[in-house]
Amino acid sequence: MKKQLISSRQFTIIVILYTAGTGVLIIPASIALEVQQDAWIVAIIGTLLSLLLIKLFIMLSNKMADLSLVEVTEKFLGKFIGKVVSIGFVLLALFSSGELLYFIGNFLQTEVMPETPPVVFAILFCCIILFAAYQGIEVFARTLEILFPAFLLVFIIFLFFVSPQIEIKHVQPVFEVSLQPFIYSIIHFMGLFSFPLIVLLMIFPSVINNLQSGKKGFYIGTLIGGFIITSFIALSILVLGVTNTTIRTFPSYTLAQKISVGKFLQRIEIIMAFMWMVTIFVRAFMYYYASLIGISQILKLKDHRPLILPLGMISIALSQIVHANIIHSDKYNQQTWPLAIAVFSIFLPILLLFIAMFKRSKNKKKIDPAMNDGETPPNASP
Amino acid sequence: MFIALGILVISLAIVLVERPKLKKEGKKLVWTFSIFLVIGTSLNIAISLQTFIPSPLDAIMYIFHPISDFLKEALLNKK
Numbered sequence: 001m002k003k004q005l006i007s008s009r010q011f012t013i014i015v016i017l018y019t020a021g022t023g024v025l026i027i028p029a030s031i032a033l034e035v036q037q038d039a040w041i042v043a044i045i046g047t048l049l050s051l052l053l054i055k056l057f058i059m060l061s062n063k064m065a066d067l068s069l070v071e072v073t074e075k076f077l078g079k080f081i082g083k084v085v086s087i088g089f090v091l092l093a094l095f096s097s098g099e100l101l102y103f104i105g106n107f108l109q110t111e112v113m114p115e116t117p118p119v120v121f122a123i124l125f126c127c128i129i130l131f132a133a134y135q136g137i138e139v140f141a142r143t144l145e146i147l148f149p150a151f152l153l154v155f156i157i158f159l160f161f162v163s164p165q166i167e168i169k170h171v172q173p174v175f176e177v178s179l180q181p182f183i184y185s186i187i188h189f190m191g192l193f194s195f196p197l198i199v200l201l202m203i204f205p206s207v208i209n210n211l212q213s214g215k216k217g218f219y220i221g222t223l224i225g226g227f228i229i230t231s232f233i234a235l236s237i238l239v240l241g242v243t244n245t246t247i248r249t250f251p252s253y254t255l256a257q258k259i260s261v262g263k264f265l266q267r268i269e270i271i272m273a274f275m276w277m278v279t280i281f282v283r284a285f286m287y288y289y290a291s292l293i294g295i296s297q298i299l300k301l302k303d304h305r306p307l308i309l310p311l312g313m314i315s316i317a318l319s320q321i322v323h324a325n326i327i328h329s330d331k332y333n334q335q336t337w338p339l340a341i342a343v344f345s346i347f348l349p350i351l352l353l354f355i356a357m358f359k360r361s362k363n364k365k366k367i368d369p370a371m372n373d374g375e376t377p378p379n380a381s382p
Numbered sequence: 383m384f385i386a387l388g389i390l391v392i393s394l395a396i397v398l399v400e401r402p403k404l405k406k407e408g409k410k411l412v413w414t415f416s417i418f419l420v421i422g423t424s425l426n427i428a429i430s431l432q433t434f435i436p437s438p439l440d441a442i443m444y445i446f447h448p449i450s451d452f453l454k455e456a457l458l459n460k461k
Contacts, residue, residue: 034458095438184457299414303407306400306415313393313422321425321435328437335450336443 008213010141011204013148014282015221018200020228021283022103023192024252025276027229028236030334032245034185035177037170040234042185047226049186050194053345054222057197058215060349061205063356069201070294073348076355083298089344090294093199094311097287098318099329101125104280105319106326111253112270122319129285130312133292134305137207140285151278158272159231161259166238191338193229194222196283198345202290249326252276288315385430393423 006014031039064072070089074082104125105118132140208214236251239258245251253276256269292311296304323329396419404412428435443450
């Protein structure tokens with residue numbers, strides 16, 4: 001199969017839409033519940049802290065050369081442990097892709113078409129993802145290049161039309177919250193916003209054609225994605241108020257319903273829903289693609305394409321069983337998901353970096369003829 | 383019942399579509415393909431017959447519940 005490459009600009013767009021992802025839909029309500037009117041501060045600090053995480057990822061990617069995360073895990077941790085860790089990662093990615101299909105089905109059923117069962121939306125959405133997976137990452141990236149200007153246009157229209165209804169008194173008093181809930185919701189925010197970026201390391205160093213500007217794009221994309229998500233959180237609180245934000249399932253959709261220009265331009269929220277469709281598509285595709293590539297790399301298959309349709313069936317099934325109801329989903333996303341993904345996005349990169357450092361110093365010893373510390377090589381004795 | 387039959391037909395169609403590719407590749411791919419297809423089909427049929435399937439995320443929640451409960455109590459002062 002021909003190797004597919006994407007440019008650094010396309011990668012930046014992927015990062016922007018990926019980080020904005022599910023966050024714009026599900027973050028504002030739960031964070032406003034934890035820290036009330038200071039949620040926007042959490043978002044800003046979380047975005048800035050995410051840059052440190054990106055630094056970690058890029059340090060890891062320097063060690064990865066042309067491999068993906070799964071291959072590197074197997075190379076550094078050995079065959080057995082590496083495979084176990086990779087299987088955990090792939091399973092988490094596959095469950096998340098099912099979860100995102102659940103989100104889109106739930107969102108459309110709750111807000112747009114209440115009488116259609118959510119599985120219909122999940123199947124339709126999954127068809128797009130499977131088609132994109134068939135075409136490969138290159139076509140996907142080019143599609144986003146077309147979708148991104150439309151996304152930006154809708155986003156700017158949204159900002160302009162919502163901002164007249166801002167009431168500053170909703171965010172006052174500022175810095176009311178104490179430190180503990182603040183730390184908790186920063187973890188919660190970053191768990192949904194930047195920890196999942198580890199999934200992009202499945203494609204990051206190996207399919208980018210210009211690595212240097214790709215690294216810059218990683219930072220810029222995270223900043224822009226953080227700006228998008230911060231503005232959504234801030235606007236929900238500024239316009240709807242804290243109480244109204246916390247009791248809604250999808251506050252940003254309610255925000256779009258509020259748009260009214262001169263009592264003439266009203267109820268354009270379904271056009272605004274384009275933003276959620278695009279971002280959820282990107283995120284669901286990346287999870288799905290990461291699990292697909294991951295499986296084929298764990299099993300060392302030459303062609304991953306025949307696995308696309310069966311995996312699609314599994315993720316449609318998963319979308320029906322992952323969450324029994326919205327309470328289960330909220331609990332999982334608030335309490336468990338940040339920790340589960342932190343295992344792979346914080347501990348795993350640090351561990352891999354340590355091993356890479358250790359390996360390099362060991363290799364140096366072997367090459368250096370002056371160093372004569374052992375007569376027998378370490379693996380010679382039976 | 384009809385839905386279950388429909389799912390079976392779909393999985394047969396998937397096999398027919400992918401058959402030329404599967405013939406070319408090795409045994410490993412055929413095995414992986416069939417295992418995933420069987421899992422997917424059986425899960426979907428089980429859902430269509432409305433049997434209770436525990437969520438796989440419950441297992442993840444169970445693994446992490448000591449840490450997540452501790453964090454919630456220590457930082458959010460909530461049970």
